[in-house]
Amino acid sequence: MPNPYKHEPLTKFQEDAKATAEITAAIKKVESELGQTYPIIINGQTVESSNVIESINPANKSEIIGRVYYATVEIAEQAIQAALASFETWKNTSVELRAGVLFRAAAIIRRRKHEFNAWLVKEVGKPWAEADGETAECIDFLEYYGRQMFELAKGGEVKHNPGEHNEFTYFPLGVGIVIPPFNFSLAIMAGTTVGAVVTGNTVVLKPAETAPVIAAKFMEVLKEAGLPDGVVNYLPGSGAEIGDYLVDHIKTRFISFTGSRAVGCRIYGRAAQVHDGQIWLKRVIAEMGGKDTIIVDSEADVDLAAQSIVKSAFGYAGQKCSACSRAVIHQDVYDVVLEKVVALASELKMGDPTNGDTFVGPVISDKSFNKIKEYIEIGKGEGRLVLGGGSDDSTGYFVEPTIIADVHEDARLMKEEVFGPVLAISKATDFDHLIKVANNTDYGLTGAVISQNAAHIEQAKREFHVGNLYINRGCTAAIVGYQPFGGFNMSGTDSKAGSPDYLQLHLQAKSISETF
Structure with a gap:
């Protein structure tokens, strides 16, 4: 019987001497890489802007974790167009290819587990055990959604009349905007991104403003895992400057957001507006906090x-x-x-x-x-x-x-x-x-x-x-897979992350009937 608290933090992580030595070494490795500059990534190409923002260690304000280029509206438009173009090919790729990217990414992160733990410790101030639990959750999301996609690819079971064959199947939606939070800047960021990707959609990923480096490191993993250019486009930036533009865009098909109630309600309201040239109603997948x-x-x-x-x-x-x-x-x-x-x-x-x-x-x-x-x-x-x-x-x-x-x-x-x-x-x-x-x-x-x-x-x-x-x-x-996560009322759309239903939020169902 699995331990239901396997990701729950321990008070004294150092009780495991081997893990202590590994994460101590990982922290030193990460400290040797601090202060690097991370570009915007669109269609696999690096993009620079005139605005560079520093990500700092919240436990030590004098320590710069990294510097990132912030996107302008013009660059955001480039990211949308790149995701739109990539969708035309990515939507037709096999489930085996898409899920395979997730499984390889999970294996890479498992090998680099303590390194990702160390980035979480440094950039968002997570204690060791909390960081370790989050990295484990990230791996769980990658593997779980990969397996779930094989189930969804079978379609739904429907009945047949004599001389008639019926199918019920799923198709991806299009371009999604993924806006993750700082507090699970690896697990939720990765889970919401790959949930969209494994279902055949393409993504513009706007990382949390206080955790852009962790997202940049995840982009490295996706590239190593074989994800084609343009399927995920890394777009750090100010919500005030590019947030509304991404949400309002007529080619945005869905928005996956985790964060504050105020921002979530703003996104929900703006996404409900149908703009000239828009031929669909946008979906919003939102988790907005709790009391x-x-x-x-x-x-x-x-x-x-x-x-x-x-x-x-x-x-x-x-x-x-x-x-x-x-x-x-x-x-x-x-x-x-x-x-x-x-x-x-x-x-x-x-x-x-x-x-x-x-x-x-x-x-x-x-x-x-x-x-x-x-x-x-x-x-x-x-x-x-x-x-x-x-x-x-x-x-x-x-x-x-x-x-x-x-x-x-x-x-x-x-x-x-x-x-x-x-x-x-x-x-x-x-x-x-x-x-x-x-x-x-x-x-x-x-x-x-x-x-x-x-x-x-x-x-x-x-x-x-x-x-x-x-x-x-x-x-x-x-x-993941044990307690699907999402809430009622102003906690969001109850979009249960880590559930058998979650991937369907990124798909549209099609009924096909053929008469012989």
């Missing part, structure tokens, strides 16, 4: 509850869409669970993620740092600060694991996404109240229930309105 809750019943294992809350709240400094930013605890066990949560969280080591025993690294940027600080101040006025609250951006963007207790269920800290290491804790009177508070948000991504009461667990399955519900475990660490 995720772990509820603790009166009949709960209180140690499991505390461990699940702390790991889910503070892993990767709370910068996961699935992170537990709210714990709602039954009044009968509130004090004991709160005490255990504070005790466990106070033991977490915060610091530079290149150190193997770091659990809480930096947040991604000054913008994020300042936003989190503002929410901590809001939280102090809405509840009782019981841990943390401090921050330091003198070297990197560090925010202490922060817990604010006794927060009212309607407080801002209980309803607005913070995206940082800040946990709000609220009290409930009974199980119905626990469910009510858990659903008291615009989001619906992940949630967890800690309870030994079978009736309450069944009630949660029916009434806890989230796309990913976990019973007696934390609310993070979905595994």
Whole structure:
């Protein structure tokens, strides 16, 4: 039976001496390559612009990870045209060829696993074990979607009348715009890109502005794996400058986006507009964050509850869409669970993620740092600060694991996404109240229930309105093919990544009937 927590971070990665030595060597290798300049890539050719942006290490602001050329609208147009031209041949390639690229890319990344771990540590501040889990997830996406495409290529089963043969098959859509997030700048970036590619579409990839180098390294992998030029075009750039242009373009067939609610809603609205010359309705595949809750019943294992809350709240400094930013605890066990949560969280080591025993690294940027600080101040006025609250951006963007207790269920800290290491804790009177508070948000991504009461667990399955519900475990660490990932309401389009249905979002179905 597979371990359902195989990608869940460990507190002390250095317990594995061999892995420690390998990743230490990988970090040194990556450090020797820092500061290089990465061009735009269109149809396999490098393109430069007049605007070069630096990607910095969020744990050490003086360290430049790399420099990237930023695209203009004119260059974005070139990328669209290249993807459009490549689509005419790529859409007709065999499933074996397309899936083969994914399988070879997975093998390359598996061989270079610690190197990619090191890039994640450096560019986005992931602690070792979190980085290792993400690289594993990237490999899973590549292999899973490759296998799934063989199933989809069979088409759907339909019935036949005498003298008539019917087929139900799938065709690719066209050019897709892929806009991934910083927090899973390898796994989600790769998964959304190859999900489009293996189904026969071509892509303009606009990487996260704070993680362009990792995407550039993935482009190297795709080239080595044999992906033809122009199928994926690497287009770093400012969302303000080229984002709307890519979304609005009449040749854009779909947009695959992971990021903030505000940007996702903007994309969704703009994609709905039909422009002159546009002959289709664009699809949007969107995952837009969450306000995720772990509820603790009166009949709960209180140690499991505390461990699940702390790991889910503070892993990767709370910068996961699935992170537990709210714990709602039954009044009968509130004090004991709160005490255990504070005790466990106070033991977490915060610091530079290149150190193997770091659990809480930096947040991604000054913008994020300042936003989190503002929410901590809001939280102090809405509840009782019981841990943390401090921050330091003198070297990197560090925010202490922060817990604010006794927060009212309607407080801002209980309803607005913070995206940082800040946990709000609220009290409930009974199980119905626990469910009510858990659903008291615009989001619906992940949630967890800690309870030994079978009736309450069944009630949660029916009434806890989230796309990913976990019973007696934390609310993070979905595994490709095991827990398909995507949420309800303002968490997005519930486009379940890592599911048997995901690739169909990049295809259109065709029914063919031949009479003899």
